[in-house]
Amino acid sequence: MLDVRRLRLLAELAARGTLAEVAEALHQSPSSVSQQLGQLEREVGVPLLRKAGRRVQLTAAAEVLVEHTVEILARLEAAEAAVTALGDDTAGTVRVAVFQSVALAYMPQALADLTQRHPRLRVMLSQRAPEQALHDLALRELDLVVAEHYPDHGAPHFDGLDRQPLTTDRLRLAVPPRSSGEPWDSITSLADAGRVPWAMEPPGTASRHWIEEQCRRAGFEPEVRYETDDVEAHVALVETGNAVALLSDLMRVRHRTAVRLIELPGAPRRTVFTATRTAIADSPGILACRSALARVVPSDLELP
Amino acid sequence: MLDVRRLRLLAELAARGTLAEVAEALHQSPSSVSQQLGQLEREVGVPLLRKAGRRVQLTAAAEVLVEHTVEILARLEAAEAAVTALGDDTAGTVRVAVFQSVALAYMPQALADLTQRHPRLRVMLSQRAPEQALHDLALRELDLVVAEHYPDHGAPHFDGLDRQPLTTDRLRLAVPPRSSGEPWDSITSLADAGRVPWAMEPPGTASRHWIEEQCRRAGFEPEVRYETDDVEAHVALVETGNAVALLSDLMRVRHRTAVRLIELPGAPRRTVFTATRTAIADSPGILACRSALARVVPSDLELP
DNA sequence: GATTATTCGTAAGCAGACCTGAAGGTTCCA
DNA sequence: TGGAACCTTCAGGTCTGCTTACGAATAATC
Numbered sequence: 001m002l003d004v005r006r007l008r009l010l011a012e013l014a015a016r017g018t019l020a021e022v023a024e025a026l027h028q029s030p031s032s033v034s035q036q037l038g039q040l041e042r043e044v045g046v047p048l049l050r051k052a053g054r055r056v057q058l059t060a061a062a063e064v065l066v067e068h069t070v071e072i073l074a075r076l077e078a079a080e081a082a083v084t085a086l087g088d089d090t091a092g093t094v095r096v097a098v099f100q101s102v103a104l105a106y107m108p109q110a111l112a113d114l115t116q117r118h119p120r121l122r123v124m125l126s127q128r129a130p131e132q133a134l135h136d137l138a139l140r141e142l143d144l145v146v147a148e149h150y151p152d153h154g155a156p157h158f159d160g161l162d163r164q165p166l167t168t169d170r171l172r173l174a175v176p177p178r179s180s181g182e183p184w185d186s187i188t189s190l191a192d193a194g195r196v197p198w199a200m201e202p203p204g205t206a207s208r209h210w211i212e213e214q215c216r217r218a219g220f221e222p223e224v225r226y227e228t229d230d231v232e233a234h235v236a237l238v239e240t241g242n243a244v245a246l247l248s249d250l251m252r253v254r255h256r257t258a259v260r261l262i263e264l265p266g267a268p269r270r271t272v273f274t275a276t277r278t279a280i281a282d283s284p285g286i287l288a289c290r291s292a293l294a295r296v297v298p299s300d301l302e303l304p
Numbered sequence: 305m306l307d308v309r310r311l312r313l314l315a316e317l318a319a320r321g322t323l324a325e326v327a328e329a330l331h332q333s334p335s336s337v338s339q340q341l342g343q344l345e346r347e348v349g350v351p352l353l354r355k356a357g358r359r360v361q362l363t364a365a366a367e368v369l370v371e372h373t374v375e376i377l378a379r380l381e382a383a384e385a386a387v388t389a390l391g392d393d394t395a396g397t398v399r400v401a402v403f404q405s406v407a408l409a410y411m412p413q414a415l416a417d418l419t420q421r422h423p424r425l426r427v428m429l430s431q432r433a434p435e436q437a438l439h440d441l442a443l444r445e446l447d448l449v450v451a452e453h454y455p456d457h458g459a460p461h462f463d464g465l466d467r468q469p470l471t472t473d474r475l476r477l478a479v480p481p482r483s484s485g486e487p488w489d490s491i492t493s494l495a496d497a498g499r500v501p502w503a504m505e506p507p508g509t510a511s512r513h514w515i516e517e518q519c520r521r522a523g524f525e526p527e528v529r530y531e532t533d534d535v536e537a538h539v540a541l542v543e544t545g546n547a548v549a550l551l552s553d554l555m556r557v558r559h560r561t562a563v564r565l566i567e568l569p570g571a572p573r574r575t576v577f578t579a580t581r582t583a584i585a586d587s588p589g590i591l592a593c594r595s596a597l598a599r600v601v602p603s604d605l606e607l608p
Numbered sequence: 609g610a611t612t613a614t615t616c617g618t619a620a621g622c623a624g625a626c627c628t629g630a631a632g633g634t635t636c637c638a
Numbered sequence: 639t640g641g642a643a644c645c646t647t648c649a650g651g652t653c654t655g656c657t658t659a660c661g662a663a664t665a666a667t668c
Contacts, residue, residue, distance in 0.1 A: 001309075001312070001377075001380065001381075001384075002380060002383065002384050004308040004380070005305075007383070008305070018643090018644070018645090019644075019645065020643080020644060020645080028626095028627070028628090029627065029628055029629075030644080030645070030646090031627080031628070031629075031630095031645090031646075031647085031648095032626070032627050032628075033645095034645060034646060034647085035626080035627085035646090035647090036626080036627095038646085044384070044387050044388065044391070045388065045391055046387055046388065046390060046391035049645095051634085051635095051645080053634090053635055053636070053644090054634065054635040054636065054643065054644045054645070055635090055643095055644065055645080056644090056645070060390065061387050061390045061391060064383075064386050064387055064390060065383055065386075065387050068379055068380075068382060068383030068386065069383065071379055072376055072379050072380060072383070073305075075372055075375055075376050075379065076305065076306055076308070076372075076376060077305075078372060079306065079311070079368075079369055079372030079373065079376070080305075080306050080348070082368050082369075082372065083348050083350055083365050083368055083369050084348060084349065084350065086350060086364065086365045086368060087348070087349055087350035087365060322614095322615075322616095323615075323616065324614080324615060324616085332656075332657090333656070333657055333658080334615075334616070334617095335616090335617080335618085335656080335657070335658080335659095336655070336656050336657075337616095338616060338617060338618090339617090339618090339655075339656085340655080340656095342617085343655095353616095355616080355663085355664095357615090357663090357664055357665070358614060358615045358616070358663065358664040358665065359614095359615070359616080359664090360615090360616070
């Protein structure tokens with residue numbers, strides 16, 4: 001009977017790449033991880049790791065083992081969720097991550113709703129970019145994630161994740177308010193925004209990738225002068241007449257700002273969804289959080 | 305993350321009934337099992353055991369947990385089998401149990417075949433009644449079982465078991481040889497055997513159940529004077545003119561005896577099959593054993 | 609109905625597993 | 639070429655988990 005704790009180390013190694021990261025994630029010393037994996041290797045009698053530079057690489061046998069282990073860990077988590085669900089209703093801790101605009105617009109209300117309905121449920125909230133959040137969710141460092149999905153943009157797919165749509169929100173171009181002077185006042189469509197500076201999120205985010213794509217389709221390569229993942233800053237830069245930016249309705253829920261909005265071709269909408277691991281999707285904590293979000297967030301964000 | 309070793313104790317408890325038996329099976333002291341289960345209970349925060357007389361009973365929560373655990377253990381075993389299969393071909397140990405007539409008739413040849421083809425494969429052979437063997441197989445105390453299935457007899461069903469037919473053999477009534485005197489010489493059908501003593505296997509076996517059923521259908525309740533699970537003894541008792549008995553072709557492979565054979569109504573055949581756990585069904589050791597049996601045992605036992 | 613046998617639970621002691629920290633070797637990068 | 643990152647090995651300490659011993663409760667037996 002193989003030791004699941006050791007198997008887990010192997011699975012974490014497959015997911016994280018280096019032995020040191022595994023140790024860090026599990027709050028152990030790298031030495032310990034190395035010893036345990038060595039022990040596992042001795043038990044199965046087949047080499048699991050090969051040296052690859054200064055890192056280690058999984059052998060084919062190890063890959064097979066990891067495949068099974070992922071299933072086992074999911075099942076183990078499901079077992080734990082199922083049995084605690086039977087015991088006490090809606091208690092324990094749920095680790096939630098949301099992206100910035102949701103965090104600012106709706107989470108305070110959702111948290112208030114939750115603590116009122118389920119006083120014994122502890123929600124740990126962190127703000128995280130959707131890609132990072134989904135990754136951490138798969139690694140079991142989070143339990144529930146609110147993420148976004150841009151149209152025609154291949155969403156990263158993780159095995160064992162359960163996704164549910166939460167709402168959709170319109171994407172528009174935000175330009176400085178009327179009478180800001182040129183060149184702002186003459187912008188009437190996305191195609192006009194090739195001559196002005198942009199505020200965008202950093203490269204690697206879905207938002208950045210998507211809006212750049214839209215700009216290229218409109219016939220220009222955007223000049224990204226301000227780069228920050230703080231969308232509050234984007235709004236501020238637009239309001240003060242320094243840049244144009246992509247703006248979603250979710251932002252406008254908080255900022256009834258004076259920026260001027262310009263429709264994008266095709267009136268595109270972004271999908272906002274919640275994701276959790278399938279293994280714990282039916283646990284009371286997750287269900288409670290999801291329904292709290294559903295109550296607080298309008299199912300169709302259509303601002304005037 | 306629940307400890308799988310502790311979960312296993314719970315699963316074994318569900319399968320075996322008492323904590324002492326679990327301890328015995330796992331070569332531990334009952335005290336240790338009790339402590340570990342207590343720890344598990346503390347971890348999940350839900351009562352798992354309730355006192356039922358001097359034994360313990362599983363709560364609903366524990367049953368749920370066991371359900372998941374069985375899956376996890378199967379997967380764990382499959383993982384181990386898969387990875388050792390990748391490593392070395394057909395080595396290790398396979399624990400096989402067969403019932404008596406197969407043990408005597410074919411296993412010597414099968415073992416010779418196996419040791420020649422796979423010198424590094426170690427086969428541990430034990431003789432066991434089919435019902436007991438299948439039970440022990442499900443409990444992971446055996447890896448491969450050769451068992452029998454009587455027609456129209458509800459075979460005991462165990463989850464996670466993989467069954468493959470091996471052969472079938474004719475069932476006949478064996479009576480003492482001609483010129484043994486009365487009442488033997490006048491027996492020409494099963495219905496005539498109501499007046500003579502029988503040799504049968506002990507109650508609780510499928511064989512016993514089946515032949516008693518046949519007797520009742522033929523209109524009589526058999527007088528079981530000799531009761532033993534040693535079918536060799538059955539043959540001896542018939543040969544010496546002391547009883548009649550059920551005899552399968554599998555027995556006759558060894559004993560070209562002088563007993564007289566009488567067809568039973570409907571010329572019934574017994575099915576002989578191999579069984580293993582699904583989790584290890586694809587492991588090289590199991591495959592090797594099964595194909596050795598298939599080579600050695602004729603696919604259709606039809607003796608003149 | 610008293611006695612005996614089983615079974616589970618608790619306490620204390622001990623062995624072994626596991627983890628930490630230091631030291632060493634290799635690889636990668638500046 | 640020197641430093642940083644990474645993995646491994648070794649020695650040592652801590653802690654988990656096992657065993658033995660004992661007690662309580664229940665079932666079986668005479």
